[in-house]
Amino acid sequence: MSGRLFIVGLGPGDPSLQTPRAGEVLAQATDVVGYGPYVARVPERVGLTRHITDNREEIARARHALQLAAEGRSVAVVSSGDPGVFAMASAVFEAIESGTPDWRAIDIEVVPGVSAMFAAAARLGAPLGHDFCAISLSDNLKPWDVVLERLTAVARAGFVIALYNPISKARPWQLGAAFERLREVLGPQTPVAFARAISRPDERLLTTDLASAQPGDADMSTLVLIGSAQTRRIERRDGRSWLYTRRSLEAAS
Amino acid sequence: MSGRLFIVGLGPGDPSLQTPRAGEVLAQATDVVGYGPYVARVPERVGLTRHITDNREEIARARHALQLAAEGRSVAVVSSGDPGVFAMASAVFEAIESGTPDWRAIDIEVVPGVSAMFAAAARLGAPLGHDFCAISLSDNLKPWDVVLERLTAVARAGFVIALYNPISKARPWQLGAAFERLREVLGPQTPVAFARAISRPDERLLTTDLASAQPGDADMSTLVLIGSAQTRRIERRDGRSWLYTRRSLEAAS
Numbered sequence: 062m063s064g065r066l067f068i069v070g071l072g073p074g075d076p077s078l079q080t081p082r083a084g085e086v087l088a089q090a091t092d093v094v095g096y097g098p099y100v101a102r103v104p105e106r107v108g109l110t111r112h113i114t115d116n117r118e119e120i121a122r123a124r125h126a127l128q129l130a131a132e133g134r135s136v137a138v139v140s141s142g143d144p145g146v147f148a149m150a151s152a153v154f155e156a157i158e159s160g161t162p163d164w165r166a167i168d169i170e171v172v173p174g175v176s177a178m179f180a181a182a183a184r185l186g187a188p189l190g191h192d193f194c195a196i197s198l199s200d201n202l203k204p205w206d207v208v209l210e211r212l213t214a215v216a217r218a219g220f221v222i223a224l225y226n227p228i229s230k231a232r233p234w235q236l237g238a239a240f241e242r243l244r245e246v247l248g249p250q251t252p253v254a255f256a257r258a259i260s261r262p263d264e265r266l267l268t269t270d271l272a273s274a275q276p277g278d279a280d281m282s283t284l285v286l287i288g289s290a291q292t293r294r295i296e297r298r299d300g301r302s303w304l305y306t307r308r309s310l311e312a313a314s
Numbered sequence: 315m316s317g318r319l320f321i322v323g324l325g326p327g328d329p330s331l332q333t334p335r336a337g338e339v340l341a342q343a344t345d346v347v348g349y350g351p352y353v354a355r356v357p358e359r360v361g362l363t364r365h366i367t368d369n370r371e372e373i374a375r376a377r378h379a380l381q382l383a384a385e386g387r388s389v390a391v392v393s394s395g396d397p398g399v400f401a402m403a404s405a406v407f408e409a410i411e412s413g414t415p416d417w418r419a420i421d422i423e424v425v426p427g428v429s430a431m432f433a434a435a436a437r438l439g440a441p442l443g444h445d446f447c448a449i450s451l452s453d454n455l456k457p458w459d460v461v462l463e464r465l466t467a468v469a470r471a472g473f474v475i476a477l478y479n480p481i482s483k484a485r486p487w488q489l490g491a492a493f494e495r496l497r498e499v500l501g502p503q504t505p506v507a508f509a510r511a512i513s514r515p516d517e518r519l520l521t522t523d524l525a526s527a528q529p530g531d532a533d534m535s536t537l538v539l540i541g542s543a544q545t546r547r548i549e550r551r552d553g554r555s556w557l558y559t560r561r562s563l564e565a566a567s
Contacts (some may be wrong), residue, residue, distance in 0.1 A: 190404025
């Protein structure tokens with residue numbers, strides 16, 4: 062009697078970066094569940110019910126989607142980018158673990174997507190060209206000390222760092238504190254990029270260095286990339302530049 | 315006079331996970347350049363010349379593609395997954411940095427793709443649900459001591475770890491040595507997954523734990539995922555299981 066649950070990554074924004082599989086499952090869904098701006102990216106049609114919730118209600122949203130699927134509906138939970146990267150997939154499984162045993166019988170498909178970090182990297186060149194990591198700066202779900210410890214560990218170890226959730230009204234100071242900590246470990250010339258709303262009409266890309274990076278250049282739609290000692294800038298003929306990270310280790314210049 | 319260069323991610327294998335943008339640029343290319351199994355995924359057509367090279371010749375392949383583009387051709391360099399993740403994008407920019415100044419005038423577009431790690435994570439549940447990193451185990455381009463230091467740093471700091479290039483004929487012992495190092499830092503029950511050829515006909519998925527993980531379960535087409543203390547296994551009604559990583563920190567069980 063139970064329906065299906067699709068946990069869908071819509072990609073970074075441009076329809077040409079959304080997978081065909083995402084389109085297929087959205088076409089067969091009876092219900093789409095998610096944060097308003099993401100649900101708005103799913104075309105309206107007869108027979109599709111849209112359930113829009115606030116971005117902070119992830120577990121409640123996950124339970125609602127599971128309940129609908131358990132009632133026999135075909136439900137798509139949508140996220141921007143990839144659903145497994147600081148998005149809804151983890152919340153859904155967390156809801157299952159603590160929820161009714163019936164939910165463990167639901168047929169679930171996670172549809173991967175092009176993540177914000179890979180879309181940003183593609184626009185910049187190849188800054189994730191070697192070992193890299195992704196860290197959420199939100200301290201809603203982990204203590205701030207843990208965030209700082211993790212930043213220190215990966216910066217010292219030579220990883221390129223993608224910072225998700227860098228700033229919000231409720232968390233205005235964390236990104237500045239992260240830059241301060243990173244300046245204790247990495248050189249002032251380390252490349253930093255602010256990649257906002259990549260592939261969407263309001264895309265904005267800014268590259269600078271760690272000494273000059275300003276938290277005010279990030280907003281909730283921005284991914285911040287911090288290079289390693291192997292990250293280089295190449296001047297293009299047109300005056301712009303590419304960022305890339307060398308695949309091999311050599312002494313920092 | 316110069317042509318165009320597309321650095322294209324083909325996704326993990328299934329056509330339904332390849333972006334429409336990848337299809338668009340492949341349809342307008344005059345030349346496709348890459349490792350044989352990836353070039354084979356591009357449909358043959360009149361007017362498209364295929365250039366197949368061995369997987370170890372990345373810089374030579376990049377220079378060849380740049381030369382063709384500089385001659386006015388429209389060239390697609392293809393990689394599986396995302397081209398910026400242990401694939402061709404970094405090699406192309408490295409070739410540009412050390413190459414003729416003309417190459418800095420080439421119009422380059424990097425087309426991001428669904429990476430192997432996100433396709434694997436989607437199949438498993440949501441194992442990358444919180445802070446994570448990606449490390450190549452290849453020591454062709456960095457000393458093995460650096461690989462071990464990086465593994466230790468991220469395991470101690472609580473990251474989920476995706477291991478690329480875990481094993482090959484030329485590097486038969488590295489994955490076993492990596493497991494040994496990780497066993498010094500992480501608990502024996504830490505989930506480990508071997509995700510091979512995800513979304514392709516020869517897909518194989520194996521989940522185990524760090525105490526039992528066997529290097530022989532990986533080959534060149536396998537991505538190995540190492541959980542953190544927050545990674546859980548949920549038993550499904552059908553006897554299979556999902557893996558996911560909690561978004562919030564709590565004491566290891």
